[in-house]
Amino acid sequence: MADCSLATRELLAQLVSFDTTSRNANLDLIAFIEDYLARHGISSLRVEHEPGRKANLLATIGPAVEGGTVLSGHTDVVPVDGQDWASDPFVLDERDGRLYGRGSADMKGFVAVALAMVPHFLESGLKRPIHLAFSCDEEIGCLGVRPLIRHMAKSLPRPAAVIIGEPTSMRVVNAHKTIHTYHTEVTGLEAHSANTHLGVNAVMVAGELLAEINRLAADMRERGDATGRFDPPFTTVHVGTIAGGTAKNIVPRHCAIAWEARFIPGADTDEVPARIAAKAQSLLPAMHTVSAETGISTRRTVEVPGLAPDDDSPAETLALALSQSNGTGAVSYATEGGLFQQAGYPTVICGPGSIEQAHKPDEFVEVDQLARCEAFMRRLARSMAS
Numbered sequence: 001m002a003d004c005s006l007a008t009r010e011l012l013a014q015l016v017s018f019d020t021t022s023r024n025a026n027l028d029l030i031a032f033i034e035d036y037l038a039r040h041g042i043s044s045l046r047v048e049h050e051p052g053r054k055a056n057l058l059a060t061i062g063p064a065v066e067g068g069t070v071l072s073g074h075t076d077v078v079p080v081d082g083q084d085w086a087s088d089p090f091v092l093d094e095r096d097g098r099l100y101g102r103g104s105a106d107m108k109g110f111v112a113v114a115l116a117m118v119p120h121f122l123e124s125g126l127k128r129p130i131h132l133a134f135s136c137d138e139e140i141g142c143l144g145v146r147p148l149i150r151h152m153a154k155s156l157p158r159p160a161a162v163i164i165g166e167p168t169s170m171r172v173v174n175a176h177k178t179i180h181t182y183h184t185e186v187t188g189l190e191a192h193s194a195n196t197h198l199g200v201n202a203v204m205v206a207g208e209l210l211a212e213i214n215r216l217a218a219d220m221r222e223r224g225d226a227t228g229r230f231d232p233p234f235t236t237v238h239v240g241t242i243a244g245g246t247a248k249n250i251v252p253r254h255c256a257i258a259w260e261a262r263f264i265p266g267a268d269t270d271e272v273p274a275r276i277a278a279k280a281q282s283l284l285p286a287m288h289t290v291s292a293e294t295g296i297s298t299r300r301t302v303e304v305p306g307l308a309p310d311d312d313s314p315a316e317t318l319a320l321a322l323s324q325s326n327g328t329g330a331v332s333y334a335t336e337g338g339l340f341q342q343a344g345y346p347t348v349i350c351g352p353g354s355i356e357q358a359h360k361p362d363e364f365v366e367v368d369q370l371a372r373c374e375a376f377m378r379r380l381a382r383s384m385a386s
């Protein structure tokens, strides 16, 4: 087990101490990073996402020329609500070679290493730049990074590679699924439950839609994964929440379903909503014979594009060399990588810590993982200086 630097430890402790759960503002953390960079003579730019509350940060180390590498990390974390932690989630705690704290793996560990390496980057004589791109609102649908990428496309000398430091145990990942989330609303008609024929039961209509979602999920599972790279090896369809009804003896007027699909790259993403729309169409005539005011609507709430493998891309070649590995992996969680790729940037995912620990109580990153990430960054500096 290698040990990481004191600078990485201290920076991670600072980053973890800001409660940047996605529902909160992140400007205190952004100001902290700005100050840190400014002390090293690096100016940074805030790209606002929600004025006065949330911002992304972009900084360049080295010459403002093309061919650089973007180190991308998100600053927000998932909530700790209802989770049982052995220590305060916002105070970094070291036990047995592990650093515990919310965001230690996902993904303040990577951000801490990138910042700790800044003095090294500065003295490396970089011929091509290293860009730091830190985003907000990743955990609620990769929302914050979108204006950041638009800004980069307009004003940054074109980088050759983007490395997303999500926790992959420092393996190079070149593919992830596409996530689409949906909100379906059924509007029925209220009635006394003695007179079910005078109402339209929104919950029971929703039940028909749920059955169709179940069939869809089973069909997708059957179809499998032609690439053979994903775990689980199929497109998943899942209902997260359902809400409807007022009381046992009232025919419910309203029911809402929040659901999602995670598609294998290359899957037809229109098929899922089309099948639910067709099912809805088949239910409407019976509803409308009772009341024309009833209906079913579905809207897509979040779209996170998948990361498609781009074999031998400059990002893949670079990350494989820096991590001293020769194989790439695929993951089923989404990242900002798909959005960078959509904007034309060669992109891979590689970061310290394991996704196994992300989003859970007692989230931790191993000190050894941070040390490996530091070594990766030192090789990056050498590569950008040559």
Ligand SMILES: [Zn+2]
Binding pocket: 074, 106, 107, 138, 166
């Ligand atoms: Zn993350």
